[in-house]
Amino acid sequence: MKVCVVGCGAIGSLFAAHLAKLEDVEVWAFDVDQDHIDAINANGLRLSGESDVHSYPKATSNPSDIPACEFGIVATKSLHTRAAIESTASVFKDAAVCTVQNGVGNEEIIAEYVPRVIRGTTFPAGHVVEPGHVEQDTGGKTWLGPFEPKPATMAEIELLAERLTESGIETLAMEDSRGAQWTKLIFNAATNPIGALTGLPHGVACDQPAVRKVISGLVAEGVAVADAMGITLDSDPDKLVDHAREVAYHHKASMLQDALARRPTEVAALNGGIVKFGEQTGVPTPLNQAIWALIEGLEHSWTRDD
């Protein structure tokens, strides 16, 4: 079985490193970061923290090196989905391609380039320590299900879930994985931009009543949109916010890290996604729209001198 991981940052590396442990799986890691690619090819890919893995996926920044694969796992930032899948589409002519990215809207883009798509959501998080070395910060499950307009077969989804679980990434195959995706989406859209705009770690933000109220307002809009779409959430995102306060009090949201480094954020796939699906279902989402505009404003401020 051949699998190509598209986008080999922190999350992509977790998938590539684990899968490459399996003897009968050939793993290709595609990324545009040549230093990371060279390091993997020279010394293998190493995971530390929550995982302790050292394995040897094949890495490249040139899509024409990669043979035809049965599966793809797209793990780029949602900003780069189109460019990444466009350049690797030839690898996936007869493949089931899974997204494990943040937000919503990635499946729709991937479906323009490949025959079958898997809607995936993953909870583990990590960060790149140095080329060839990723630290896994948190564990958690991964959920896979068909993307209905262009679905992979359940047999394919179950096979991928089985192999991922076997490699150490606990994965569930589901007929409908939207509940997991939207639970994470709503949580991320309500917490990530708040961190980016205020500079506050998650727990500290939760302890400010005026800030916590904004988070709850954002959650409520997301839940209303999910309800209107007929999605049953896995759990109450507002309770997840409290849970994260307990277990990740000092965690700086990834979007805050993006803001500190002045990198473009994933706001369009998070709050922007909730706004777009809200429009489709006739559910008003004024707070998510406000936050989307504020983050885009903040990104614009980085292009100015003052």
Add this chain to the structure above:
Amino acid sequence: MKPIKSVCVVGAGAIGSLFAGHLGSQVSARVLVRRQEHEDRLNREGLKVSGKSDLQTPIQASMDPEQLGDVELIIIATKATAVEVAAQRLSGYFPDATVMTVQNGLGCEDVVAQYGDWPIISAITFMSGVRHSDVHVEYELDTETWLGPWAGRGASKEMTQQVAELIKRSGLKAKAFDDVRPAQWSKLVFNSVVNSIGAATNLPHIKDFAKREKAADLGQLVFDMMDEGKRVAAAQGIELYEDPWEMNVKAVSHGQTGDDDYAHVFSMLDDVRSKRLTEVDWLTGAIVREANKLGIPAPIHEALYGLIKGIEHSWQQEDEGRRT
């Protein structure tokens, strides 16, 4: 009604210095200061006004209100965040004075009223200046100050009129209203929106504030939030003097050069950049409070209020981080 012979300014920043420097040409101008050096320099050198005016005004300054004698008019020109401390210092003094407040936002009159029985004039000012030193202020924008009897324990219309005439005679621009709330609320709605959005995004008043083509355009947020503020004003029975959205469009379209490089840096953005407490409680927070009192929703104001409070709290975090 007693004629105004002496005025005491509290808070000699740019606006306070402009009032003292001009009014001193007509009446005895006094300034209540907080620093010995400030007191000494003002007493020795007076106040120089350059720019749109050219004045050199003698000033009587002191850190002790008792030393300033009786005055007929007190002008509190501190930032909203410092009004309470200013009013505390005045408490028990100047029994015959009328107090005029010239802060951004809403609620400063209520604070002052807790510390004395002075009749109060509500004022808002559109003039601006640059404070070059303790003894030199430059008069920049020569726009009007609007004043009216406070809706609570207000000064008389005659007194308000007299203050407006005095300000005009001294070379500044002023206009007296029977009810200044329509003007105050126009400015409040405008400032609550653009200041908080500017502070949250780190953007000065650039053209994007009036651009509303897509859902995520900043101008759309400005528009929606102003709409919320306008509904709160309407629910109070206040008919706005000027439409805040039109004020916004005007402000971004006829800048000095029409160039975004010279966009106005909002005071709240300036505060955030300098990590100073902002006036958000008197602006965005004031609209949230009024909306809650009236039982009408203001979710976008609540969100921006929460974000700015969060930003202010983050500086405390940094301090704690440095200590540990």
